[in-house]
Amino acid sequence: xxxxxxxxxxxxxxxxxxxxxxxxxxxxxxxxxxxxxxxxxxxxxxxxxxxxxxxxxxxxxxxxxxxxxxxxxxxxxxxxxxxxxxxxxxxxxxxxxxxxxxxxxxxxxxxxxxxxxxxxxxxxxxxxxxxxxxxxxxxxxxxxxxxxxxxxxxxxxxxxxxxxxxxxxxxxxxxxxxxxxxxxxxxxxxxxxxxxx
Amino acid sequence: xxxxxxxxxxxxxxxxxxxxxxxxxxxxxxxxxxxxxxxxxxxxxxxxxxxxxxxxxxxxxxxxxxxxxxxxxxxxxxxxxxxxxxxxxxxxxxxxxxxxxxxxxxxxxxxxxxxxxxxxxxxxxxxxxxxxxxxxxxxxxxxxxxxxxxxxxxxxxxxxxxxxxxxxxxxxxxxxxxxxxxxxxxxxxxxxxxxxxxxxxxxxxxxxxxxxxxxxxxxxxxxxxxxxxxxxxxxxxxxxxxxxxxxxxxxxxxxxxxxxxxxxxxxxxxxxxxxxxxxxxxxxxxxxxxxxxxxxxxxxxxxxxxxxxxxxxxxxxxxxxxxxxxxxxxxxxxxxxxxxxxxxxxxxxxxxxxxxxxxxxxxxxxxxxxxxxxxxxxxxxxxxxx
Numbered sequence: 001x002x003x004x005x006x007x008x009x010x011x012x013x014x015x016x017x018x019x020x021x022x023x024x025x026x027x028x029x030x031x032x033x034x035x036x037x038x039x040x041x042x043x044x045x046x047x048x049x050x051x052x053x054x055x056x057x058x059x060x061x062x063x064x065x066x067x068x069x070x071x072x073x074x075x076x077x078x079x080x081x082x083x084x085x086x087x088x089x090x091x092x093x094x095x096x097x098x099x100x101x102x103x104x105x106x107x108x109x110x111x112x113x114x115x116x117x118x119x120x121x122x123x124x125x126x127x128x129x130x131x132x133x134x135x136x137x138x139x140x141x142x143x144x145x146x147x148x149x150x151x152x153x154x155x156x157x158x159x160x161x162x163x164x165x166x167x168x169x170x171x172x173x174x175x176x177x178x179x180x181x182x183x184x185x186x187x188x189x190x191x192x193x194x195x196x197x
Numbered sequence: 198x199x200x201x202x203x204x205x206x207x208x209x210x211x212x213x214x215x216x217x218x219x220x221x222x223x224x225x226x227x228x229x230x231x232x233x234x235x236x237x238x239x240x241x242x243x244x245x246x247x248x249x250x251x252x253x254x255x256x257x258x259x260x261x262x263x264x265x266x267x268x269x270x271x272x273x274x275x276x277x278x279x280x281x282x283x284x285x286x287x288x289x290x291x292x293x294x295x296x297x298x299x300x301x302x303x304x305x306x307x308x309x310x311x312x313x314x315x316x317x318x319x320x321x322x323x324x325x326x327x328x329x330x331x332x333x334x335x336x337x338x339x340x341x342x343x344x345x346x347x348x349x350x351x352x353x354x355x356x357x358x359x360x361x362x363x364x365x366x367x368x369x370x371x372x373x374x375x376x377x378x379x380x381x382x383x384x385x386x387x388x389x390x391x392x393x394x395x396x397x398x399x400x401x402x403x404x405x406x407x408x409x410x411x412x413x414x415x416x417x418x419x420x421x422x423x424x425x426x427x428x429x430x431x432x433x434x435x436x437x438x439x440x441x442x443x444x445x446x447x448x449x450x451x452x453x454x455x456x457x458x459x460x461x462x463x464x465x466x467x468x469x470x471x472x473x474x475x476x477x478x479x480x481x482x483x484x485x486x487x488x489x490x491x492x493x494x495x496x497x498x499x500x501x502x503x504x505x506x507x508x509x510x511x512x513x514x515x516x517x518x519x520x521x522x523x524x525x526x527x528x529x530x531x532x533x534x535x536x537x538x539x540x541x542x543x544x545x546x547x548x549x550x551x552x553x554x555x556x557x558x559x560x561x562x563x564x565x566x567x568x569x570x571x572x573x574x575x576x577x578x579x580x581x582x583x
Contacts, residue, residue, distance in 0.1 A: 084408075101410075103408065147440035
């Protein structure tokens with residue numbers, strides 16, 4: 001089972017409400033259907049209400065997202081939190097990755113936003129995977145009052161790239177052209193009849 | 198192996214049948230080497246061997262023959278052909294010559310337990326179980342700290358999550374490089390855990406600490422230390438550090454981890470100053486394994502320095518007190534609160550110098566009535582008030 005499929009499965013289970021009462025780090029797109037060529041964002045959301053330590057507390061960790069570079073173009077990451085490990089792009093097989101480490105996140109909320117542009121052809125679905133940057137020891141830590149590690153469930157996401165719909169004026173123009181074409185076809189046999197008279 | 202066997206038989210024979218002057222000289226030379234090694238590293242030689250050698254060298258000097266190396270186990274019998282008076286007439290020969298001098302002061306020979314550690318200077322004849330040195334004197338959980346030397350304590354569990362069952366949690370000494378790039382768990386012990394070289398990253402916190410993330414990989418080996426730190430020298434070195442350590446193998450997924458508290462033990466001059474002033478200092482902070490537990494220890498310095506402390510958790514609390522020896526704190530069983538069961542120990546060490554950042558690294562290994570067994574490590578912090 002490859003990582004993107006696993007994270008998608010976990011995301012699906014999460015959406016179905018089968019997620020355990022544990023800390024989570026999740027990707028939440030601004031829209032699940034994006035138009036071809038459009039820009040959109042995906043929020044990185046932490047829920048550490050069940051993490052060890054004091055609450056409200058402070059938390060940090062390092063994550064890696066992966067996506068299909070034929071479908072999506074990464075345009076940047078924005079956050080108001082401290083980034084202790086800079087945003088770094090890379091590859092993992094046929095997929096592209098973005099890695100970053102953040103600090104001083106609160107119990108729950110948006111850590112930051114990934115910017116993307118949908119550059120691929122319309123598809124039924126393209127996945128964005130998410131995992132802890134260290135799959136052995138983990139990177140997530142509760143900082144208050146002392147440091148204790150915790151292991152949030154990582155939830156990726158998926159979205160659909162849709163063809164750009166025609167605007168209403170274009171439909172009217174097409175409709176008018178179609179009507180005109182129909183009239184022309186009807187008029188041509190009548191003129192022939194008049195001429196023959 | 199021949200030399201080791203010969204030397205052991207030699208020493209046992211001398212012990213049983215007396216010895217020649219040459220043998221006495223050999224014994225004194227052994228003790229000299231032993232005491233030299235002990236002076237370099239007190240933890241490298243068992244205390245009972247040190248005491249025995251001190252007694253040995255305190256005896257009036259016997260006539261010493263020229264320094265000799267142990268006779269090789271040759272086929273030639275030095276006792277034969279009228280060689281009974283030969284100083285080499287001892288050892289694994291059928292007829293052992295009587296000693297030319299008085300009986301040797303017997304040494305407390307340790308039980309053989311495999312080879313000595315390399316560098317002990319005794320590898321050719323002594324098979325000392327050096328683990329005893331790492332455990333420290335009776336009453337201590339781990340070896341106590343030397344004034345002015347790096348000093349840290351850690352919990353030790355299987356796995357890399359730093360948490361584990363209390364009964365399978367052990368305590369070790371812990372050492373951290375001043376820049377945070379390496380650590381050693383159980384230094385000087387029989388099976389130390391040496392981290393790989395780690396890259397460090399320091400970030401701000403809203404309290405007096407900084408946040409240090411240290412991570413490193415070397416092949417399949419991986420280490421990390423995530424710690425609250427207080428740095429000195431404008432960030433050039435770490436003075437106090439505490440919290441998470443881990444070391445393991447990414448391929449096998451096996452490893453060990455725990456929590457730690459570390460600093461530099463207060464120097465002898467610093468202790469003299471504190472004891473001379475006769476002041477009291479209070480150190481407080483949360484524990485690391487269960488950070489819902491808050492600890493507070495007050496040290497009353499003076500000619501007979503002592504300490505008292507209390508540990509408070511939402512589910513339990515207890516108090517303790519004891520003595521201060523050098524930089525070390527050790528609980529007195531008679532000073533525990535009534536809910537503390539026998540066999541419980543609190544061990545700590547004073548860190549830092551007067552006028553600078555000071556702290557206490559300490560371990561608690563207590564059994565509380567109705568609560569069970571509690572093991573924890575904590576770094577308590579106090580800033581000296583001018």
